Amino acid sequence: METAAAEGAARAGVRFVLNGSPVDVWAAPHETLLAVLRDTLGATEVKYGCGEGVCGTCTVLLDGAPINACLLLAVQAAGRAVTTVKGLGAEGHLHPLQRAFVAHEAAQCGFCTPGMLLVAHAFLADHPRPTRDEIRSAIAGNLCRCTGYTRIVDAIEACAGTGKAARVEPR
Amino acid sequence: MYPSPFAYHAPVTMGETLALLARLPEAKILAGGQSLLPLMNLGLAQPGALVDVNGLPGLETVTEDGGGLRLGALVRHRTLETSPLIRRRCPALAEAASLIGNIRVRHRGTLGGSLAHADPAAELPLVAVALGATLEISRLAGAREVSAAEFFRGYLLTDLAPGELVTGVRIPAIAPGTGYGLAELVRRAGDFAIVAACAVITTDGAGVCRQASLAIGGVGPHPLVMRRAEGLLTGGPLTDRRLAEAADAVPGEVAPESDVHATAAYRRAMARVMAYRALAQARARAASGPGRPA
Structure with a gap:
């Protein structure tokens, strides 16, 4: 398959929307969205944790739905809207969910935080008034190795029911 | 780690897809990618070619079929979990899908992909067998059907031959009572x-x-x-x-x-x-x- 592999290495132009702005990148077919976000576009707020879709640190929203950036080829993102945690809000104009994480001290090392925020954001959009157990289930697929789950659940709970999380669209 | 290089094909018609699969019997089919990509990221699978079937039209539809259901192979786990029609007609399938992986996996993972991957502990193969589901399979030379009970042959091993693609799943009507x-x-x-x-x-x-x-x-x-x-x-x-x-x-x-x-x-x-x-x-x-x- 040498020829095929060489053929496969050929880069193609991929255009998608990243946090509201169109981006054009050159990506080889075997480059994952995670690789392109981090290594080509410098979007290091998206973390590489496990590479198996288990840990949740590479979570991004694809057309609003949380997905594993490590398990999507960059070429598959063509024409789609990709949102990282920076699309929720950034310094100076934090999203209510981010402010709640700050207020509740829901981040220790911070590695899981971007994924937690994006999964929580998508969850609250569908479930504006969840129970604490529902929140725990919603983030079951996001691992926090500091085991700071209690404060993370507190922060999400603080945003639930306020309607704020659901009302603010990702930029 | 990231996947090794491969030739990438993204056909947009069924005919083109089946011709590619016939020409490239060693190619792996990329559907949701939630089992294949982990294997590739870990270097456990290094396919020379991928045929991405996500661009095929009509494979994400769910329709009533007599009293039962007909589901396209690209129906995502999240659809199985949330579709009112599926929840009404076949809640077992909806519940099984809700137990899979995590929300990100369920947004991408597909019914056909899960069945074709055939993990011995996966929920969808189990429920497909218990419900008496039938798989629709296409290849360049034609189409055939096989019952879920006969489809699974061994550990990660199915009745699929090289060049074949699971295109849909039929769930029989569920009797009253x-x-x-x-x-x-x-x-x-x-x-x-x-x-x-x-x-x-x-x-x-x-x-x-x-x-x-x-x-x-x-x-x-x-x-x-x-x-x-x-x-x-x-x-x-x-x-x-x-x-x-x-x-x-x-x-x-x-x-x-x-x-x-x-x-x-x-x-x-x-x-x-x-x-x-x-x-x-x-x-x-x-x-x-x-x-x-x-």
């Missing part, structure tokens, strides 16, 4: 089950079992049909005792192996427990109202 039960042993939410059981029971108005289907996952190379247990239930009243007798027949019909998650003996013992729980759930749902679909 039918209930389903789904029980699984997991250490953490979203894990692959250590042992999982799916039961489908149809009763007459008087509480006698007309038909019973029981499949167990995680205790063999693929989901296993518990023929003896089914035979013990069919035609009799669904008393606790009969359910227990059926569950007692399960350990003798399974072939578990020990691995890092559990010993063979533990899996065998838990197969009986999960079978009983699934049967009891199915009985309760079957009794909760005649005409109520599973």
Whole structure:
């Protein structure tokens, strides 16, 4: 398959929307969205944790739905809207969910935080008034190795029911 | 780690896809990618070519089919979980999908992909067997159908030949008085089950079992049909005792192996427990109202 592999290495132009702005990148077919976000576009707020879709640190929203950036080829993102945690809000104009994480001290090392925020954001959009157990289930697929789950659940709970999380669209 | 280089093909018609698969028998099919990409990221799979079928039209549709359902192979787990039609017609499938992995996996993972990957502990193969599903398979030379019970052949091994593609799944109509039960042993939410059981029971108005289907996952190379247990239930009243007798027949019909998650003996013992729980759930749902679909 040498020829095929060489053929496969050929880069193609991929255009998608990243946090509201169109981006054009050159990506080889075997480059994952995670690789392109981090290594080509410098979007290091998206973390590489496990590479198996288990840990949740590479979570991004694809057309609003949380997905594993490590398990999507960059070429598959063509024409789609990709949102990282920076699309929720950034310094100076934090999203209510981010402010709640700050207020509740829901981040220790911070590695899981971007994924937690994006999964929580998508969850609250569908479930504006969840129970604490529902929140725990919603983030079951996001691992926090500091085991700071209690404060993370507190922060999400603080945003639930306020309607704020659901009302603010990702930029 | 990231995947090794490969030739990438993204056909947009079925004809083009089947021609590619015929020409590239070693190519891997990329659907949701939630099992294939982890293997590639870890370097455990290094396919020379990928055929991405996500651009094929019409494979994400869910339609009523007689009294049953016809699902395209690219129907995502999240759709199985949330579609009102599926929840009404086949809640077993919706519940099974809700147990898969995590929300991100469920947004991408597909029904056809899960069946074709054939993990022995996965929920969808188990439920497909218990529900008597039929898989629609296409290749360049034509199409064929195979029952889920015959589709799974071994560990990650199916009836699919090189060049073939799962295009859809049909779930038969569920008779009035039918209930389903789904029980699984997991250490953490979203894990692959250590042992999982799916039961489908149809009763007459008087509480006698007309038909019973029981499949167990995680205790063999693929989901296993518990023929003896089914035979013990069919035609009799669904008393606790009969359910227990059926569950007692399960350990003798399974072939578990020990691995890092559990010993063979533990899996065998838990197969009986999960079978009983699934049967009891199915009985309760079957009794909760005649005409109520599973």
